Amino acid sequence: MSDVEYINHPLVKSNTVEQRLYQLSLAGEALKKSTLIVLPTGLGKTVVALLVMVSRLPKGKVLILSPTRPLVEQHAAFFRNVLNISPESIVLFTGSTPSQKRVSMWEGARVVVSTPQVIENDLLGKRIDLRGVSCIIFDEAHRAAGNYSYVYIAEKYAQQNPDLLVLGITASPGSDHEKIQEVCANLHIKSVEMRTDSDPDVRPYIFDKDIEWRYVSIPVEIKGLKQLMDDVLSDRLNKLCELGFISPYQKKLSKMDMLDLQARMQSQLSSFPDQKIYKGISLLAEIFKISHAIEIAETQGVSALSRYFERLENEARSKNGSKAARRLMEDLSIRKAVHHLAGCDSNNPKLNAVKEIVGKQILEAPQSRIIIFTNYRDTAELVADSLKEVAGIRPIRFVGQASKYRDTGLTQKQQVEIIQKFKDGEYNTLVATSVAEEGLDIPATDLVLFFEPIPSEIRSIQRKGRTGRKHAGRVVILMAKGSKDEAYHWSSNRKEKSMLRTMKNLNDELEIQPKTKEEINRQQKKLPDFPEQEIHENIQEQKPDKVAPRVFIDQREIRSHVAQALEKLGLDIVLRTLEVGDYVVSDRVGIERKTVEDFLSTLMDGRDLFGQIGDLVRTFERPLLIIEGEGLYTARQVNPNSIRGVLTSIAIDFGVPIIFSRNEEDTAALISTIAKREQGDTKKEINLHGKRTALTLKEQQEYVISSMPEIGPVVAKNLLRHFGSIESVMRASREELMEVELVGPKTADRIKEVVSGEYKG
Structure with a gap:
């Protein structure tokens, strides 16, 4: 390659970003119309985004969305380093940024880098709008399916901004033809641009990637x-x-x-x-x-x-x-x-192969960086422990945030620290689950080792893309003979080839996609082609008396997609922190919504369901409980007669009607119907007068004890009656705890583990 040339643009700092022709070409196409860019990992998708961004910034602010907090922080750091604008005008939004602070930050920002859930919540809460946004960049755009936040944000952008430009970027959109079309439709994509390792303008930047399949025998x-x-x-x-x-x-x-x-x-x-x-x-x-x-x-x-x-x-x-x-x-x-x-020998042929392959790599190239991918956390721990026995290997386990039985996850802060130590060489081998596949700024590695193949072509491409980025790399895939490993490998291989064929044919189909409903209506009515916003204003002028019903929604309900579904149905939604109920549609109607899983959890975990229902009855003349989802009698191990008993009590003792809904959309349709019935054609002011009944001291004490593992409400009461206070329960020895009715050795051990165990946060 010739001497490095850098991007020359007033909004890009000099000598900071290498200029590559394929990136300029992709950005040029993306500026013509909303585009999905498909580019292998390590070839600078973020640089393409930068080129589009600096071209659109004179027209308004640019919004960059990425799925996780580490990715958002990574992007924000990159743009602050290379953009020739005030660092204060590049703002970072995550869930930890207070909502009121986000409002003022949004107003003064030129570039906003955010997780999608935060922007979705702010749009629903009407704290921000997208009218002044000149471009939205969707990182890992293949996620734009179903109820993912990207879909809602793209729809609001299309509604609010007639001069929109969308850029989707991904390394692997998948092989499913319908899924890729769905992503394009959801993001309002009009064109797809793709580059592969074999394209002439990309080849100069590609390093050799040796892929090897190694079979091991099942013992x-x-x-x-x-x-x-x-x-x-x-x-x-x-x-x-x-x-x-x-x-x-x-x-x-x-x-x-x-x-x-x-x-x-x-x-x-x-x-x-x-x-x-x-x-x-x-x-x-x-x-x-x-x-x-x-x-x-x-x-x-x-x-x-x-x-x-x-x-x-x-x-x-x-x-x-x-x-x-x-x-x-x-x-x-x-x-x-x-x-x-x-009695089995724990000697594992795959573990032996990993130690041999990694040990040889470190011996021949001591400065190597290696990633080992495995599908299971248990295996990640076993591999990391096994590699500690080999001289020169400094392994670290890298997993997601969730914790479960005897398996503590990593916080995002811990993940970032591990990646930095991996870059610095404190660790040279990352033993990772799927959390390391997507987007994170992990340095170029010399070896990527699959402990087992995976059937997903998206994940397989992302894993392989972790090597061969800045120098030659190697991929080794272990397969157990005659097992599902082989089927998964060939499935992924076939899907990768199918993806390339699908992407090549997709642009032709996007060009002939059916007209939108608005376009068809304009044709039939022969209306002038006004911007959509003007048409909405004209309609509102013609029908001033038609006012959308208003629904107050508790902030915590934002985790579901009922609010988005209500908005699509034309309701005016208002987010509030509600003391009682989840949805309020009039002075007399308050609605508590429970998914089947949540409803059963309240029964099993001892949470105060009847207290919630009681508050609803005291506050609203017409209270209502909606139970959403299927499998009420099969989803969890609760005796069906117990469930029927609780439902009977709610309906008869409390007089609260119960309506069952299939899913979030069905719930929204029910709430919409009730709101329209209650409010009619005119928006009536709703008085949010409900207050939650405070827990008594006795109830608070029982709640604290019953929140520990293996302890329900009955055992909590037994412990408090026996010892007299929470403090005495916490100080009790294992033997003293076992003197209490229903407290056996296992429960006593769990209490002592919680009370005396070291905090590892």
């Missing part, structure tokens, strides 16, 4: 374990067949088959409750678990399977654990498998 002892688990699986499939849910010829079910069958059963149950369907759903839950155990045995090894069975055992013993887990762990063949597992 004999794993095959023995698999036979025991196969016996259990065959038994459950036969029982499912006897119930008539599958044909006698189906000897196995794929994951997709199981999900489809589960959906059909749930649908049947909602229309016709039947004991046979309950039994079928429970059997299917066992099939899910045992199929997963078989896959772990084949692809992850003995130690990972042992951890999985440990979690199943914990679930089986837990008060809130599933019957499926309990039955599986009581099955004789599973008990044999667990016993056999204890």
